[in-house]
Amino acid sequence: MEPEELRIEEADIREVVDRLVRVGASQTLDTLTDWYIGIVVQRVSGEQGR
Amino acid sequence: MAISVEIQWQGTDDQKAVASTVYALLTARARFFADDAPIRQSLAHLQGFFEKQHPVELQTKETNYPELIETSLTLNDHVFAREQGEDGPVFVTTKRGTPPSAGGEDLTAHSFKTRFFEGAHEPSEDELKAVRGVAREMPDVIMAYPEAVHPVFPLGIPELFEPDEEPVLADVAERVVVEEQPEVQPETQPADRRVRIGDVVIDLSENANSIAQKHAGPFKELLGKYLDEDFRFVRFGGDYYIEDRLERLSKGQLRDIKDYINERGEPLTDEELISDALRRPLQGADYSLWRFTINYRLGRERKDFRFVGTAEDRRWATTSLPPIGQSYRKPSEIAQDYRYLTDPELADADPVTPASGADASGRLQLRHVLTWYESENGVLPVGPATQLMMPVPLLEDQPVVILRIQDPQNFATHMAELRLGVGNRGTHIAGLEELFQSTLVPGAIFTLVQGANSNEFTIEYERQAAQESRLLQWDDRRERWFFGPVVYECPVDPSYLLSEERVGELNGRKRASDSERKRPDVLLQQAFELVGERGTDGSLTALVDDLTPVMNIDRPFSRSYVESIVESGQYPQFTLEDPAIGLAAYRP
Structure with a gap:
């Protein structure tokens, strides 16, 4: 079965925003990408674990 | 709403009192019973109550309560019915004041339980889907459960859940689960967590660090595009x-x-x-x-x-801060003059090499010979090779990067601008007039070395014994070229040193006009006349290496550029006589 195209979800971006606010300083795109990958992996594993 | 019943009690006053007291006692206890629900009480319990509480003041002072109670209630058989229980007689009545109907009448016909299940039936397949909120057929993996098991029970539950009743159903459920599990295996089948970004397929079941190492690029591109369009985020540089x-x-x-x-x-x-x-x-x-x-x-x-x-x-x-340095030409003119740098074939590759020295790891250096144009305007060309050692602008549309250039031999630091070329404007460094004119002369050989930061450089040259030459200079007041004595301590390339001996004919002449400056053939012709050797046929010959420094008085030219003019065929008066040594000829 062909894998679905990954779409950025609002919940994931909201988590990125929350982390930026908690850190309190600007971050590079590399850092945000690492955060985002972690968030997506966690969400997908959580969804399928339910 | 409580029901009040008017009952005609039978018997003596004592018997009436006992019967009515028992009735009041039973109906009080059965306060939430249905009107026709039987209310039972054994004679033994009634006796105990009367003996302890003495609820009725008897006229006969009777003390044989069991007999009195039984007689009183039996006499009022239109209210109480007598049954035989395991521990003796039991009297039954209802809140209606009559004995419960015996025989064929269904006492549960209007009970809550009966009404709750009225019209109930085993749900069909379609009804089950409607209950689950599923509009269309779901994949087998999701729908895989034994049909005989109620859908709200997960598959694991029947093993733990042992109903007291209907053991047959439980048996069927267990059997079906055991039979169908090997085919479906919803618990053991690995979930497909693959996603796609463009053409790249990514398995999200892997570790996040592993995914970041393998596929950071597609994620970064996807996220970058999203963040740039999301108004909540702001970006400066990266x-x-x-x-x-x-x-x-x-x-x-x-x-x-x-x-x-x-x-x-x-x-x-x-x-x-x-x-x-x-x-x-x-x-x-x-x-x-x-x-x-x-x-x-x-x-x-x-x-x-x-x-x-x-x-x-x-x-x-x-925006009101003036550009660094005061060049003879306007910044826009200089950028236009360097437009040949946008053509890789015309831009000479200055030798860029790894820097030497203890703290020079990974740094690059550039060896350069200063031309008259560069010295007068305080500029340096930045060709494709030189670009490698220049700082990368942080913003996409940034036109200028400030450079800090140290001159350790004179204990000075100079600020310069890296002007980035756009369109037909060539990239160059500007603002070095003071450095060049105070320390170097046209023809000086120096090295530009990368510093600790990408916008820091050091200019180095070997200090030599002081020499004096009469070199080309421009008299602003008279607007004429002249030759004056200049003392310098830097190494020089003699072909670029515009001394009176080499280009003395320029003395007292005017600069090339703006229209002449725009025509490379006119400048080349003047260069031939200055440094060429006249042949017997009236033609002039010169090496391209000798022509290039003279061409660089009014406008910057690379050696490749000069050579391309000679051999292009666009100007038939110029020919390349010997490509091996770069000998060119001009036939007027």
Whole structure:
């Protein structure tokens, strides 16, 4: 079965925003990408674990 | 609503009193019973109650309560029915004041339980889907459960759940589960967690670090595009933050920053602006926030500010700050003059090599011979090779990067501009007039070495014994060329040293006019006349290496550019006689 195209979800971006606010300083795109990958992996594993 | 019943009691006064008391006792206990629900009480319990409580003051002072109670209730058989229980007689009545109907009448016909299940039936397949909220057929993996098991029970539950009744159903459920599990196996089948970004397929079941190492590129591109369109995020260079968390700069603060930069007269770092113009501590907890704020906010004020720094050295200039250096030609003219650098075939590759020295690891250096044009205008060409050692601008549309060039032999640091070429404008360094004119002469050989930061350089040359030559100079007042004595201590390339011996014919002549400057064939013709050897047929011959320095008086030319003019065929008066040694000829 062909894998679905990954779409950025609002919940994931909201988590990125929350982390930026908690850190309190600007971050590079590399850092945000690492955060985002972690968030997506966690969400997908959580969804399928339910 | 309570029901009051008028009952005609039978018997003596004592018997009436006992019967009515028993009736009141039973109906009080059965307060929430149905009207026709039987209310039972054994004779033994009634006896115990009467003996302890003496609820009735008997006229006969009777003490044989069991007999009295039984007689009283039996006499009123229109209210009480007598049954034989395991522990003796039991009397039954209802809240209606009559004995419960015996025989064929269904006492549960109107009970809550009966009404709840009225019309109930085993749900069909379609009804089960409707209950689950499923409009269409779901994949087998999701729908896989034994049909005989109620859908609300997960598959694992029947093993633990042992109903007291209907053991047959439980048996069927267990059997079906055991039979169908090997085919479906919903618990053991690995879930497909693959996703796609463009053509790249990514398995999200892997570790996040592993995914980041393998597929950071597609994720970064996807996220970068999203963040640039999301109004909540703001970006300066490669850094992102949340817009509504940024500090605001008032008009007064912006004016203070602008005045401070203009007062200092040179581009300043963001740290200097925070600490000196805004008077905020650099050690504060909100320093990072303020640094991002000032860069982002000034970046939005394009009318007053322009960014001229790099990622590690963020510097700001005002639009009213004059460009660094005072070149003879206008900056726009110089950029136009260097347009040949946009053609890789015409831009000479200056020898860029790894720098030597103890602290030069990974740094590059460039060896260069200064031309007259470069010395007069304080500029250096930045060709494709030289570009490798230049700083990368932080912003996409940034036209200028400030460079800091150290001259350790004179204990001086000079500020210069890397002007980035756009369209037909060539990239070059400007603002080095003071450095070149105070230390070097046209023809000087020097090395430009990368510094610790990408916008820092060191200019190095071997100091030699002082020499004096009469070199070409421009008299601004008379607007004539002349030759004057110049003392220099740097090594020189003799072909680029425009001395009186080589180009003495220029003495007293005017510069090439603007129209002549625009025509390379005219400049080349003048160069032949200055340094060429006249043949017997009236033609002039010269080496391209000798022509190039003279061509570089009024306008910059690379050796490749000069050679291309000679051999292009566009100007038939010029020919390349010997390509091996670069011998060119001009036949008027």
